[in-house]
Amino acid sequence: MIQGWEAIRDEALRRIRTREWSPGETIPNEEDLAREFGCARATVNRALRDLAEAGFLERRRKAGTRVTVLPVRKATLEIPVIRREVEARGAVHSHRVLSANRVVPPPPVASRLNHAAELLLVETLHLADGRPFALETRWLNTAILPPLPDPDRVSLNEWLVGNVPYASGDIEFSAEAADSREAAALGLVEGAALFITERRTFAPDGPITLVRLAHAPGYRLRTEV
Template identity: 70%
Template sequence: MISGWEEIRAEVLRRIRTREWPAGEVIPTEEALALEFGCARATVNRALRELAQAGVVERRRKAGTRVALLPVRRATLEIPVIRQEVQARGQIHGFQLLRQEVLPLPVPMASRLGLPAGMELIYLETLHLADGAPFVFEARWLNPAVLPQPLPDFGRVSVNEWLVTHVTYASGDIAFSAAGASPREAEVMGVAEGAALFVTERSTFAPEAAITFVRLAHAPGYRVQTVV
């Protein structure tokens, strides 16, 4: 008997890799697999959902679950806690809250987040340090309507770390680019205006509304690494 969704996922993967279930074949239904493994249908659903997100199987309403013809390997990206990034480099992390105020949401940002223009959100600027030197400049819009209350003092706990550890998101998008330092970024990071910086822009969403948008401007020499 198999009970955990991880075990079911492993067994389904084994059957696919040994071609017991070849590419393109429709596999047994959730009900049939739950009966075979002696577990709840919800447990099977979780395992198949994970495999679908990994590109191993394809799931379609009323058409069942099919082994993918061309399985896709997808990169796994986790939202990092900047403090842990710095400490993993053997450096001491620090941060400074440079700005926090409630502002009306500009039209371009409202469109990006799917929120009404002029809606009041919290705008924060935080400078993260590594051994006292600028590491990341974090500029963030934060929607308090979907956050647990009361909010902490972001001068004492970084908004990045608090969000990662206290707020669950349902979806999001992320973009990486090289961009010239804006006047504000140049001032805060201590670089020349227009200097090439590695920039991450990320939006995350709760089921009911956007949670946050953040622009992270990293100090020169920063590199990102992931797994596939």
């Protein structure tokens, strides 16, 4: 008897990887699997749904569930808390708010957020042992957010991750040359190579935030597949 949807997921994944369930093969239905594992059908459904979201299974109504012929591996990427990233490197984190203003977003920002009304723009410099680590440029839709903390005392990055759920979002990565403003903030020469992360998050009733993180040279991102 296997209990818990995670254990059922792991057993199903083992069968896929060992080709006990071959690529393209239709697997037993949920009722049969629930009987085999000695659990509720809903538990099996949760396990198979997780594998389908990961790209290992294809689920179709009335056609059953089959093993994906060419499974798509997906990376697992969490929104990072910059303080924890710095501390994981054995350094002490601090941050400094460089500016905070309510402004109408320029057309590129308004287009990406589908929101042309006034937003709060906060620019924050994150430090590791007193040295520049990342420059955070963040647009915030305060109309749908709870009252914000004092950004001088609490990092908005950490506060948002811990307090504001989101329904959808996306992340883009790029390598760009530092402009004069970024170079001055990060203590670099203009044109230095930066690792850029841009992230949007949305609630059901509108955008939450658009943030651009410019990381100093030497930054490394790690994820799982």
